[in-house]
Amino acid sequence: MISLNESQIDRVIKEIEKQGVSSDALKAEVLDHACCSIESSMAKGKTFEKSLNNAIKSFGVRGLFKIENQIKTQKRKKGIMRKLRFSSMSIAACLVLLVLAVDAQERPEIKPLEEGRFRISSRYGMRMHPILKEEKFHRGVDMAVPEGTPVKVTADGVIKGIENHEKGFGKHIIVAHDEEYQTVYAQLSEFKVEVGQKVKMGDIVALSGNSGMSTAPHLHYEVVRNGKRVDPELYFSE
């Protein structure tokens, strides 16, 4: 096992510096690489000079300079991509709002609770689940409100389901509005409607509660569009 001595290493450093590398970290990394390559070549019987020459050549003409530039450009590109991603998200959000403004279907238009009586305690999106203690996607919006607060249906429709899941939504109502939209009201205490009943926007369908998997009194509200949960707060027009 051949190991380069200090003066030989100094020679390698000089050659690398000639290549126009400015970052110390990259210089150190490339130095080790070149030394390994030289040692392996010398072990096969080549002279130090010949091995050094080959090692530097293997980086290509001004290769080290190019490597450094490429690393720098990569980093710059990543920064730009991050910015682009952010702005394209805002454009997408604008488009969604635009589509919503143009679209005149039976879509949810109001908040299910009276303005000023609730506080949004958990939004739509990734969050730490308060009971399961793991990152989960929250598919609706939680509105903290005292038990027994009237819950309004947010668009005209038909009561499609009234259910009670103790380990999940607790007492909850599913309302079908049109082919496109459904809304879900969960963690309720009392139902005020029956399955199949027609409802008008603003009708009281239930009283809020703390049933099911819940840590405090709140209404869990979901908007389902074409079978997919969307952010209910996009539909809070008031």
Place this chain on the structure above:
Amino acid sequence: MIPNFLMYICPMYSKELLKGTLKTIILNLLSDNGKMYGYEITQKVKEISDGKLLLTEGALYPSLHGLVADGLLVTETVNIGKRVRKYYTLTKHGNVTATEKVNEFSDFVTTMQLILSPKLKTQI
């Protein structure tokens, strides 16, 4: 001029064929061998591929630094006298990505085999 990232290609394979496999190669090597340094990676690839695949420095280092910037690898340096050896290891995220990339690629290879020799398909 050929861009640097395409220069790890040995005449054995065309650059079109190998473009896009470099990250998979690096991630998989690190997943199999734990921590490795740059030179070691080039030698390992040469050894495993029987010299058919040669990673050049011009392709390897930009790729390694890119993977670090992406949070897939972390580095650790060890001083050896006058020299500093920089080791790369997979992060948790890197481990997951390595598995994904390898699975994706083997799936791709299977699909390619089906496409290139449809007879196999009819036999199954």
